[in-house]
Each structure stands twice: as structure tokens, then as C-alpha cells.
Amino acid sequence: MAHTVLVYSTATCPYCIRLKQFLAENNIAYENFDVGADRAKADEMVKKSGQLGVPVIEIDGRIIVGFDRPRIKEALGLP
Amino acid sequence: MRCPQQRSMTKIYDLIIIGAGPAGITAAVYAARKRMDFCVISKDIGGQAAWSGNVENYTGYQFVTGPELAAKFEEHLRRYQIDLKEEQEVVSLKRRDKGVMAVRTDKAQYEARSVIIASGKRSKELGVPGEKEFKNRGVTYCATCDGPLFGGKDVAIVGGGNSALDAALQMTRIARRVYLINSFPQITGDAVMRDKIMAAPNVIVMNDARVLAITGDSFVNGLAIGHGGQENKIEVQGVFIEIGLVPNSGFAEEIVANDFGEVKVDCKNRTNIPGIFAAGDVTNVPEKQIIIAAGEGAKACLSAFRYLAQQK
Numbered sequence: 001m002a003h004t005v006l007v008y009s010t011a012t013c014p015y016c017i018r019l020k021q022f023l024a025e026n027n028i029a030y031e032n033f034d035v036g037a038d039r040a041k042a043d044e045m046v047k048k049s050g051q052l053g054v055p056v057i058e059i060d061g062r063i064i065v066g067f068d069r070p071r072i073k074e075a076l077g078l079p
Numbered sequence: 080m081r082c083p084q085q086r087s088m089t090k091i092y093d094l095i096i097i098g099a100g101p102a103g104i105t106a107a108v109y110a111a112r113k114r115m116d117f118c119v120i121s122k123d124i125g126g127q128a129a130w131s132g133n134v135e136n137y138t139g140y141q142f143v144t145g146p147e148l149a150a151k152f153e154e155h156l157r158r159y160q161i162d163l164k165e166e167q168e169v170v171s172l173k174r175r176d177k178g179v180m181a182v183r184t185d186k187a188q189y190e191a192r193s194v195i196i197a198s199g200k201r202s203k204e205l206g207v208p209g210e211k212e213f214k215n216r217g218v219t220y221c222a223t224c225d226g227p228l229f230g231g232k233d234v235a236i237v238g239g240g241n242s243a244l245d246a247a248l249q250m251t252r253i254a255r256r257v258y259l260i261n262s263f264p265q266i267t268g269d270a271v272m273r274d275k276i277m278a279a280p281n282v283i284v285m286n287d288a289r290v291l292a293i294t295g296d297s298f299v300n301g302l303a304i305g306h307g308g309q310e311n312k313i314e315v316q317g318v319f320i321e322i323g324l325v326p327n328s329g330f331a332e333e334i335v336a337n338d339f340g341e342v343k344v345d346c347k348n349r350t351n352i353p354g355i356f357a358a359g360d361v362t363n364v365p366e367k368q369i370i371i372a373a374g375e376g377a378k379a380c381l382s383a384f385r386y387l388a389q390q391k
Contacts, residue, residue, distance in 0.1 A: 010224065010225070010226075010227040010228065011227070012144065012146060012223050012224065012226070012227065013146075013221070013223065013224035013225070014125060014129035014130060014145070014146045014149060014223075014224070015224065016224075017146055017150065018124075034227075035227070035228060036226075036227020036228065036230065036253075037227070039230065039231075042228055042230075046298075050297075051215040051216055052215055052216055052217060052219075052225065052228055052298065052317075053215035053219065053224070053225055054224060054225060054228065065215075069166060070166075
């Protein structure tokens with residue numbers, strides 16, 4: 001099943017890079033927002049996650065803060 | 080309690096490497112090339128190198144960012160079939176009988192005939208009211224990660240050493256105003272960086288200043304600062320804490336450390352316990368540098384290899 005995946009990240013953050021690598025390795029399509037450059041998306045991330053740290057990933061409407069691999073896997077239905 | 084049968088089932092590795100920063104990864108590359116039977120246990124990969132800004136002193140790279148260099152390290156590591164136990168935190172390291180070491184993590188227990196402690200250091204906390212409450216709500220320990228979120232805002236960098244100056248320099252290009260809150264009478268970081276900071280138009284340096292509290296409602300809105308016997312309040316939306324590092328050596332209770340908690344090693348990376356070696360920033364080796372940590376990791380692995388050869 002295709003998931004709707006949004007990633008809020010900054011260009012330099014190592015965990016953002018790791019998160020994107022992880023999604024690519026698992027062939028998960030996602031839309032990335034660079035919240036360092038896009039102020040509106042930064043505000044959206046703060047509103048959705050209630051905090052100011054990156055990365056934030058939204059999977060089918062569910063918000064996960066940080067590169068929390070077990071929770072991300074569970075949300076994506078990965079083994 | 081584990082029954083004897085279960086214990087005998089436990090695999091005994093030649094070597095367990097604790098940590099996957101520059102020291103641990105280099106040790107792992109050497110161990111793989113020596114065809115040792117080993118595993119690497121780590122919370123993450125890249126260690127502090129992954130959090131560094133620009134790296135201009137790693138030979139062969141005239142300029143590379145911390146995350147890029149860490150990615151290169153990881154790529155090198157993954158070239159080999161390595162038994163990598165990621166997202167596990169070591170909670171204890173104990174010497175058992177017959178030269179076997181027991182490594183317990185938050186998830187499992189492992190055994191090996193030798194161990195390399197390469198668990199690095201972590202950011203030191205300031206220990207003031209508001210710090211914990213506002214973590215990720217304006218308080219951060221990683222300017223490289225969260226810095227870009229503070230575009231056009233006012234921020235404070237707490238500290239006066241190189242990591243604070245590095246964070247301040249990064250933020251001069253992003254934030255509107257950057258306060259550098261330094262508890263010492265003078266900035267202690269490199270002269271080159273200090274000069275760049277002094278030349279930046281949007282930096283306000285406060286020496287001899289102590290953070291008393293971090294304030295806010297949902298997010299950080301200011302700092303209470305003790306300065307010249309008075310208490311001042313400044314308005315900031317971000318607080319970057321860069322006051323140094325503490326070694327991740329708490330799990331190694333039987334290992335002798337110095338007053339700073341750094342594991343004491345000799346020139347062959349040996350600790351006080353035969354078979355337990357250490358490398359990188361967690362040790363008392365002078366100068367905490369990526370290139371030094373990598374070199375020490377190589378040395379520690381070769382020492383462990385020789386130690387095991389002598390045991391057989």
C-alpha cells in the first residue's frame with residue numbers, strides 16, 4: 001500500500017540525511033520540505049509536532065519526531 | 080538469572096567494539112580486514128563527527144562537512160559484512176572469568192574475549208531551570224541540525240570554546256542577532272574564529288556572564304543572565320548550549336578513568352583491564368580530533384588483535 005510520507009528536515013542535519021537514506025533504501029516515496037529555507041513549512045512543522053527539532057516525519061497523518069526507526073517502520077508496515 | 084545451558088549458548092566474539100564514531104568505525108574496518116569475529120554496538124553511526132560543521136583538517140579532504148565525512152566513514156564500514164548492532168546503548172561492561180568480557184546493552188547481552196571502548200563524548204548540560212523543559216522547544220545542542228530553523232530570529236550561544244564559536248559563526252549567517260554568553264572573562268576558542276566572530280555585525284559577546292534560567296511559555300522566549308553582579312534578561316527564541324562534552328564512560332565501572340571521566344589508556348590503547356582497550360574522545364589521549372580518534376581506533380584494533388594472538 002502506498003503511504004503518504006512527508007519529511008520536514010534541514011539540509012545539514014545528520015539524522016535528516018539518515019532518515020532520507022532509510023526511506024530510499026526501502027523504496028518509500030516521500031515529499032521533503034527544507035524547513036531551513038521554507039519558513040511557512042517550518043511553521044507548519046512546529047504546529048504539527050509542537051516542537052522545534054528536526055527531522056519530523058508524517059506518515060499517513062501520523063507525526064513522528066526524530067529518526068525513530070522502530071516507530072517509522074511500524075507506521076510504514078515494514079518488517 | 081540465566082541458567083548454565085543458556086550461558087553456554089551465548090556466542091563469544093573475538094572482539095566487541097563499543098561505539099561507531101571515527102574511532103569505532105576505523106577499529107571495525109581494521110578488524111574486518113583482519114577477519115576477526117566481531118560486532119559493533121552503537122546508538123548511532125558517525126558519532127560527534129556527524130554533528131560537526133565544516134572539517135578542514137582531515138588529511139585528503141581540504142574541505143568536507145561533518146555529515147559528509149561521517150557518511151564516507153559509514154560507507155567504508157558497510158563495505159564489509161559487519162555485525163552491526165545499531166540503536167543499542169551499552170549499560171555495563173564487566174570482566175568475567177577466563178578472560179571473557181560481558182557487555183550488557185539496553186536490549187541484549189553479548190560476550191567477547193576483547194573489547195574496544197570507543198563510545199566518545201556527549202554534550203554537557205548546563206543544569207539550569209528551563210533547560211530540560213524547553214529541549215527541542217528552542218533549546219538545542221546541535222547548531223548544525225537545528226540552526227536553520229532560527230532564520231531571522233534572535234538566538235543565544237552559551238559557551239566560549241571552539242564549539243561555541245563554530246555554532247555562533249554558523250548562526251551569524253542565519254539568525255538576526257546572536258548573543259554569545261561566555262562564563263569566562265575572555266573567549267577561549269581559536270584566534271581565527273574569535274576574529275571572525277568579532278567582525279560579524281550581528282554578534283553581541285557577553286563575557287563573564289552566566290545563564291541563570293531559560294524562560295518561555297510553549298517555546299523559549301528568553302534568558303536570565305547574571306552579569307557583573309546584576310541579573311539581566313535578554314529576549315531570544317533559540318538557545319544553543321555549547322559548553323563542552325562529557326565522556327560516555329559511565330558503563331565501564333571497573334575501568335580506571337581520570338578526573339574528567341576519560342578512560343586512561345597507555346600508548347597501546349590498553350586500559351587497566353587486560354583485553355579491554357579504548358580509543359578516541361572517550362580516552363585521556365590529548366587532543367580531541369576526528370583524525371586522531373580514527374588513528375587511535377586503528378591502534379586499538381591492532382593491539383586487540385595482538386592480545387588475542389597471545390592468548391591462544
